[in-house]
Amino acid sequence: MTSDAGYSRFEALGAYLPPTIQSTPELVATVVNVPDVPLERITGVRERRVYDPRPEAGEDSYGLALKAARNALTNSRYDGADLDVVISVSITRFKDGDDFYFEPSFAGLLAKELGARRAIHFDLSNACAGMMSGVYLLDRMIRAGMVRTGLVVSGEQCTRVAQTAAREMADSYDAQFASLSVGDSAVAVVLDRSVDEADRIHYVDLTTSSEFSHLCLGMPSDRSEGIALYTDNKKMHKEDRLRLWPSFHGDQLAKQSRTFADEAFDYVIQHQVGTRFVEFMNATGAKEFGTDTPESLTGCEVFGNTATTSHFLVLHKHLTEGTARQGAKFLMVPAASGIVVGALSATITNLGV
Template identity: 35%
Template sequence: MTEADSRAPYRSRIAGAGRHLPVTHLTTDELMASTRHRTHIDLERLTGIHERRVSVGDEDSYTLATSAALDCLRRSGRPADTLDVVINCSISKCRKGFIHWIEPTMSIAVAGEIGATKAMTFDLSNACAGMLSGVTVLNNMIRQGVVERGLVVSGEYISQLGRNAARHVRNILSRELASLTLGDAGAALLLERAPERAGGIRLAGFTTLAGHSRLCVGYTVAGEPEARMFTKARAIHKAATAAIPPLLQEVLDTVGIGLGEVDHVITHQTSARAIRKGMAHVTAVLGDAPRHEAVISVDRYGNTASTTHTVALIDELAAGRIQPGETIALIALASGLEIGVVLFTADEQLLEQSWAPSPRTQP
């Protein structure tokens, strides 16, 4: 790993962010009341999740992604026809219900709908690390001068995994318990070539621990809508927690800062307890702590897979908790096992945008 500025002639910045949340709120109590078996599980106490947003059939991966992309363009003031590339990074690729579209790609459908007629398009899937993987790829394309501006987008219609799990979960040891934490969301990040002295992406680094790839798997099951997901939650949390400190330390050493110089940390939103426990381990191992506690948005939105970092980032921007020049670390934890860090400095282009709810984005 080498700091971005020393590897290529250009630097990229996050110049816009957008999201789209379904209208319907589903509380954890409502979801647990729908289980076929009496589980005696206090899921809200266990995970910290009070509610999540879910599609009731009126939205799908495509509409969520498209609405988030339009929201991002509106906030950033960037016309769609100035995009050089559109990268779709969703796990789910549902259109018109539970139909998965393989070809043509979701990225070309989204680009066509938003008017990005000049953009090259491709899909990139990397489980819950998808969007940050897309950011890493686009960041490198911009740094190398291949493109000047692009959009990383995702729409996750995954709440049906929770509805399927509600028919099978019997106790706290169920491998489908994690499916009950899921929510739906669309998200988009706009990256562009950064002008001199503007904030930008300082480094993006990933590693894969393929020996843990079977800890979380998802597949379709005959006779059931969409799919089911099976997770060894404790094992995957243990493996991820052990792997994060050395990767994060490598990132920090590369850019020449300590963890105490990072202002905000946004991790993948699995559960409030897991986030707090994981960050306590990181700070203990590194002997330092970020300036603010790790961001938690999972209590309001659930685990929205590849969109979680953007959903949480927009909450922080809307609340005015991020200031120009502050350093933000986005930490990806995904099935695979995939661990990644995107470290960037917030600049005024991002912070001066209006973060009031969009007419197309539910508050």
């Protein structure tokens, strides 16, 4: 947490979901070697959005990100030319079909397309904590007076790993099982300077515990063409792993002579691995903090695990549907490969969605 005089806020939020919906039974029917895998019972995911592979659909990673960025700017009082920074944080970096891009940077391409020609632009990769990490950096840049406003964006074509898992899984304990829980989406958020305590990012704190870095790895498949995700679900859900967040967050609050109860959060958004994971995280937090956790907002039931976009996709869903209110205090808790944990605290009052 910082003691700087300046603060940032969430000014606008945009999202894009491919219109194609795939139900869990439809996905399970494509799993070659494991018939009737109990995916929905284990993960709580009923359906997910799936990209359209046709080039004209513009639903590769880059195209998804561009659609979300345009939506965010539609909801913003700024346009592309006003942006000082553009940060792209996608894990999946597909453009022009099956081409996986490292250069030119997505941020540079997006900035040009959005008319942000004077903006600083760079890509950032930090697994599923990408959006949180991008916000962390942009928040610090605004607080330091280096920039006035910026955009953090991600487009995730995640279901490619589900397609690989469906071909390759040997049983329900296969390391690719978690790949079946993913979905495709994009989000983008605009930040600017906060001038009101009721509309402010209070802090973003992140840490990495490398002891667990081997538990979730994305890479080219070792059995066939395509990208794959290998996750040790049993160890990922052990209590010592789940305790990383409340232990770190509690320590950070103690430095300010504060407790979790003092924060008076209205809502918490956990990383959307699945409904059981969210329940485990909230229960662990309540136990460690010695107080009830706030109302938990989810979206994995209908979106699946959308990687970097999950927290802001859930925020967008609940604000637009009226199941979360403007003027409330939100806690976002990352849980990313690395292992990255932490907390983002923000009061959101005038967010354009």
